[in-house]
Amino acid sequence: MRFQDVISIDDFRKEDIDYVLRVAERLEEELKKEGTLKYAKGKVLATLFFEPSTRTRLSFESAMHRLGGAVIGFAEASSTSVKKGESLMDTIRTVENYADVIVIRHPREGAARLAAEVARVPVINAGDGANQHPTQTLLDLYTIKKEFGKIDGLDIALLGDLKYGRTVHSLAKALSYYNVRLYFVAPKGLEMPRHIVEEISNKVEIVETSELEAVIPKVDVLYVTRIQKERFPDPAEYNKIKGSYRVDLKVLEKAKDTLKVMHPLPRVDEIAYEVDNTKYSAYFRQVWSGIPVRMALLGIVLGVIE
Amino acid sequence: MKELKVSAINKGTVIDHIPAGRGLKVLEILNLPKDSTILVAVNVRSGKLGRKDIIKVEGKILNEEEVNKIALIAPSATVNIIENWEVVEKRKVEIPNEIIGIIKCANPNCITHYEEVTPKFKVVSRKPLKLKCHYCERTMEEDTVLKHLL
Ligand SMILES: [Zn+2]
Numbered sequence: 001m002r003f004q005d006v007i008s009i010d011d012f013r014k015e016d017i018d019y020v021l022r023v024a025e026r027l028e029e030e031l032k033k034e035g036t037l038k039y040a041k042g043k044v045l046a047t048l049f050f051e052p053s054t055r056t057r058l059s060f061e062s063a064m065h066r067l068g069g070a071v072i073g074f075a076e077a078s079s080t081s082v083k084k085g086e087s088l089m090d091t092i093r094t095v096e097n098y099a100d101v102i103v104i105r106h107p108r109e110g111a112a113r114l115a116a117e118v119a120r121v122p123v124i125n126a127g128d129g130a131n132q133h134p135t136q137t138l139l140d141l142y143t144i145k146k147e148f149g150k151i152d153g154l155d156i157a158l159l160g161d162l163k164y165g166r167t168v169h170s171l172a173k174a175l176s177y178y179n180v181r182l183y184f185v186a187p188k189g190l191e192m193p194r195h196i197v198e199e200i201s202n203k204v205e206i207v208e209t210s211e212l213e214a215v216i217p218k219v220d221v222l223y224v225t226r227i228q229k230e231r232f233p234d235p236a237e238y239n240k241i242k243g244s245y246r247v248d249l250k251v252l253e254k255a256k257d258t259l260k261v262m263h264p265l266p267r268v269d270e271i272a273y274e275v276d277n278t279k280y281s282a283y284f285r286q287v288w289s290g291i292p293v294r295m296a297l298l299g300i301v302l303g304v305i306e
Numbered sequence: 307m308k309e310l311k312v313s314a315i316n317k318g319t320v321i322d323h324i325p326a327g328r329g330l331k332v333l334e335i336l337n338l339p340k341d342s343t344i345l346v347a348v349n350v351r352s353g354k355l356g357r358k359d360i361i362k363v364e365g366k367i368l369n370e371e372e373v374n375k376i377a378l379i380a381p382s383a384t385v386n387i388i389e390n391w392e393v394v395e396k397r398k399v400e401i402p403n404e405i406i407g408i409i410k411c412a413n414p415n416c417i418t419h420y421e422e423v424t425p426k427f428k429v430v431s432r433k434p435l436k437l438k439c440h441y442c443e444r445t446m447e448e449d450t451v452l453k454h455l456l
Contacts, residue, residue: 109417110416
């Protein structure tokens with residue numbers, strides 16, 4: 001077992017990431033052959049969702065079931081003693097008696113790190129406020145690797161709100177471990193934070209632009225994220241840029257044949273539905289990637305998979 | 307000012323060149339045992355800083371770890387170890403690799419503001435000062451750090 005908890009992508013070295021991706025790949029093969037597996041038989045996962053995130057919770061629960069384990073938990077804080085004022089630390093000290101591994105989602109930054117320090121059982125972070133969501137990053141990398149058979153050598157564009165999106169921050173950092181060229185495509189004011197650019201610019205080539213059109217023909221992966229209206233002080237400004245970041249068939253006309261469009265989902269209108277059934281769309285396979293990747297992480301921290 | 311000469315105690319620690327006005331805060335951070343004999347001099351005239359504060363701790367030799375806790379608020383401080391009325395060691399304070407307690411996180415949504423937990427920071431850089439919260443992973447720079455002393 002190489003790590004105890006999964007809290008922040010910053011804790012992962014490249015070899016840890018590669019290890020997770022390898023285990024996930026193996027589990028996916030086994031799943032296809034055998035259906036449900038037995039690695040986590042007799043083990044219990046507790047999913048503690050202090051704020052709702054149905055997709056992430058269902059993905060973890062599905063992963064645990066497919067590993068042969070059982071699941072308990074709650075989907076929102078209002079149904080628990082937290083509402084009565086119980087501290088996070090007390091909740092963790094209670095739940096660790098019921099479960100062999102804890103998956104936590106919490107509205108406050110740092111909650112997962114604290115939970116991991118308190119708990120005797122392993123903890124996996126399923127999102128702590130605006131801070132981290134490491135399993136999303138790992139499943140994004142897994143998707144890229146599955147679509148292309150590799151990550152090295154690819155040109156990858158991250159599109160949308162790069163300033164506030166924690167998903168793209170973590171992904172950019174993780175991708176900097178690989179031999180890739182990154183395109184950060186964002187409207188003015190929502191560019192990738194300087195500290196992240198500075199942190200990774202000595203490891204990968206970065207191209208920053210606000211023009212999606214010029215980038216499309218060059219890239220292998222287009223990772224789309226939502227631009228929220230609330231981020232713009234002036235709604236007129238939002239309406240002006242909105243259309244130019246929407247991915248539809250016209251935008252994709254000049255794309256490479258092998259381009260893959262990804263999205264952490266849920267989408268609103270940043271990818272047109274007409275893209276769904278084209279060779280470009282990889283975002284629903286990306287959702288599937290969450291299963292083998294989370295199975296791998298659960299299995300590794302439980303110590304049932306080598 | 308002769309009576310404040312650093313060698314005026316038999317044995318102990320003298321923390322000199324504390325920025326004027328920070329002496330009491332430094333004392334608080336040092337958190338010395340209740341029965342310690344301590345002398346605090348504030349607004350002492352000093353060629354180097356104009357005014358400075360000085361703390362003398364009698365009978366106790368403070369180790370590096372204990373003294374380095376004050377480096378965040380008194381980076382200019384010098385530490386003199388006194389034995390037999392003589393300065394036997396003189397050193398500058400150094401910012402440690404990790405800051406535990408002393409300051410609170412500047413991120414209002416950090417879990418440390420809501421749970422009974424001691425704030426903890428990794429020192430990312432000393433000059434310019436940059437700390438990273440162990441919990442929420444946000445970084446703070448010098449001016450923010452000084453505004454968040456506990
Ligand atoms: Zn914090």
